[in-house]
Amino acid sequence: MRDRMKIKDIRVFTLRSDSIVPRGFWEERLVRPVDIYERFRVEEPYPLGEEGPFEQRFLEVIVENCKERGIFGPVSYRTAEIVKTQLKPLILGEDPFSVEKIWDIMYRSQIHGRKGETIIALSAVDCALWDFIGKVKKEPVVRLLGGPVQEKVPAYASMLGFSVNPEDVAKRCVEYVNKGFKAMKWFFRHGPGSGSKGVEENLKLVKAVRNAVGYDVELMLDCWNSWTINYAVKMAKKLERYEPAWLEEPLMPDDIEGYVKLRRKVEIPIAGGEHEYTRWGAKELLRRGAVDILQMDVTWAGGITEMRKICALASAEGVPVIPHAGWTEPAQCITFSQPQTVCPMIEYLIKHSVIQQAFNKEKLKPKDGYFYAPRKIGLGFEPQMDKIVKEE
Structure with missing residues (x-):
């Protein structure tokens, strides 16, 4: 069968439903x-999924002489357009098992797309290919990556929204500790533009978290690229007494030198x-000692094929990788294929996962604060194809 396998098409299909979450679901941004x-500072949270109709797009890799399909999604409209117009023509006719070759072809063809949306589109194709391979092999993707190395991994509750x-x-905090979580991440609402009131x-x-659950629960704090180095130093000095596990993305991503300087000035891990994108982006962060924890997203940084290389680079530098997990399934594949010393924890974006898994037949959630090694073939999810309204 392998000798006859060639990529015939990459289809984009759209699923549609009424609103999937109640009004007011997004309490804060x-x-x-x-x-x-x-x-911009006064804008309210965007009510994603609160109003219908709600649509999401998915990629489907179609292979000659094979009934299995590699599926990945949801993807954005722009991602779908890049796949259809720029990436698909490059890889039609290629062997879907040749993920390294296909990755290299897509990357080399996008000189002006080495970061950002083009790499996100490349990542989506790569994840769909791994889903296909897993389905043909009748194995979970994590098995194809040499795992599972860990049987269970602690999840941290990511409180965005x-x-x-x-x-x-x-x-x-009390609610999610009672659900078994031993770590959680909260997202700041204020930056330099909010002045001293925002600082308070x-x-x-942070004080509310510690007063509610004490110091036995790990606490991570996300600044989402929105602080300056002076503001970050000022805040970090005030936050140190609360013993955060890390301060996340305090500066804009391109300010690598700022990250280096910040790490020298504060006690909180960064x-x-x-x-950031691809192994070259990871290499620069690691080479310059910019971060204590590397958080590249499997579905943005280059897909499963590239994330394996990123983990290898980080492990050689002794820097743990805790991927941003906007898409839970690919993050699981990578995390469970690595030792605990490399990938010690996995993010669970509580509210975002409802959106990300809106059309999944089965919803993937932690049990008592842990994710367990994937057992389903491929990436392990199946969309509700009865909701399909458009195919491209």
Whole structure:
């Protein structure tokens, strides 16, 4: 069968439903780099999924003489367009098992797309190919990667979208500790543009967490690229007493020198790399000692094929990899294929996962604060194909 296998098409299909979450589901948003400008700073959370109709796009790799299909998604409209117009023509006729060759062809063809949306599109194709290979082999992708190396991995509760009002924070913390989580991440709402009042609001958030659940629960804090180095140093000095496990993405992704300087000035470990791309992006962060924890996203940084290389680079430098997990299934494949010393934890974006898995037949959630090694073939998810409304 392998000798006859060639990629015949990459199809984009759209699934549609009514609103999938109730109004008010998104209680608060995170701080953003553009919030230095007041007109953006006052914007409310975007009500994603709260209004219908709600649609998501998926990729489907179709192979000659094979009934199995490699599927990945949801993907954005722009990702789908890049795949259809720029990447698909390059790899039609290629052997779908030749992931290294296909990755190299796509990467070499995109000189002006070495970072950002083009690499995200490349990542989507790569993940769909791995899903296909797993289905043909009748194996979970993690098995194809040499795993599972770990049988269970602690998940941390990522609290994006929850209210940061101190009373609400305290209730949520207790709720998720009672569900078995031993670590959680909260997202700051304020940056330099909010002045001293914003500093106090940020501190109230962290204080509320510690007052609610004490210090036995690990606490991570996300700044989402929205602080300056001076603001970050000032905040870090105030936050050190609360013993955060890490301070995440305090600076813009391209300010690598700023990350290096910040690490020298503060005691809190610095996490970053979520918005970096490919092994070359990882190499620069590692070479310059910019981060204590590397957080590159499997579905943005180059896919499963590339993320294996990124993990190898990080392991050689002794830097743990805790991938940003906007898409839970690929993050699991990588995490469970690595030792605990390389990938010690996995992110569970509580509210975002509802959106990401909106059309999954089965929802993937931690059990008592842990994810367990994947057992389903391929990437391990199956979309609700009865909701399909469009094929391209």
